[in-house]
Amino acid sequence: MAQSNIDEKTIEELKQIMARYPQPRSALMPMLHLVQSVDGVVSQRGIEVIAELVGITEAQVQGVSTFYTQYLKHPGGKHHIGVCSTSLCAVMGGDALYDRISKRLGVDEGTTEDGMFTLERVECNAACDFAPVIMVNWEFMDNMTPEKADKLLDDLEAGRPVKPTRGATITSWRDNERLLAGFYDGKADEGVSAGEASLAGVEIARENNWSAPKGEAK
Ligand code: FES
Secondary structure, three states: OOOOOOOHHHHHHHHHHHOOOOOHHHHHHHHHHHHHHHHOOOOHHHHHHHHHHHOOOHHHHHHHHOOOOOOOOOOOOOEEEEEEOOHHHHHHHHHHHHHHHHHHHOOOOEEOOOOOEEEEEEOOOOOHHHOOOEEEOOEEEOOOOHHHHHHHHHHHHHOOOOOOOEOOOOOOHHHHHHHHOOOOOOOOOOOOOOOHHHHHHHHHHHHOOOOOOOOOOO
C-alpha cells in the first residue's frame, strides 16, 4: 500500500471540517479534498480515516470519491492541466490544444513520469465566452492558443510565476485541494475576478443607462 502522509494534524483538520456541518456525512467532499492535498490522491488510508470519523463504511466513502472526477484514483502531479473538451471549446481549438499538450507531455489522461503534470479532458467550466479554456489547478486560462499553451507549460516547468486570466497566482494542485477543503489561503481578492466578455452586457447597460426593473412587493 502506498505511503500516506495523514497524521494527527490532518485528522484534527478533518474533524474541523466535520464540525462545520450539522451532519458529519455532509462533510465528505471537502474531507476528500483535504486527503488529496495531503496524499496527492484519495488514498486508502484517507478512506479509512474518513469512514471512521464520519461513521460510515469505506465503501460509502469510495462511492462518493469514484463518482466525482475531481477525486483521483492515481496520484496527481504538481499541476493539474484540464483542457475543456465540451463542444464550444472543442470546436474553438480545445481538441487541438489537448492533442498538442498530450504529445508534448507524453501522456493521455494521466500524470507525467516526473510528477510535474496531470493532464485531463474536463467538461464545460462555464467559461464558454472565453473558449477555448484550459484550467490549471482549477484556475482559468482563457482564450488559449497553441503558443500560449506552450508558454504556460514552459513557465510552469521552469517554476516561473503564472497568473491565470482570472484568479490568484498559480501555486500547485495540492494547495488548491486544501482551498477546496475550505482552508482559506487569503488570496480571494488577488487577480481579475471577471473578464471582459462576461462584463460586456453590464458595460452596454451602463452606456445606455439601463437598469433592471424593480420587482413589485406582493
Ligand atoms: S465549453 Fe468550455 S467552458 Fe464551456
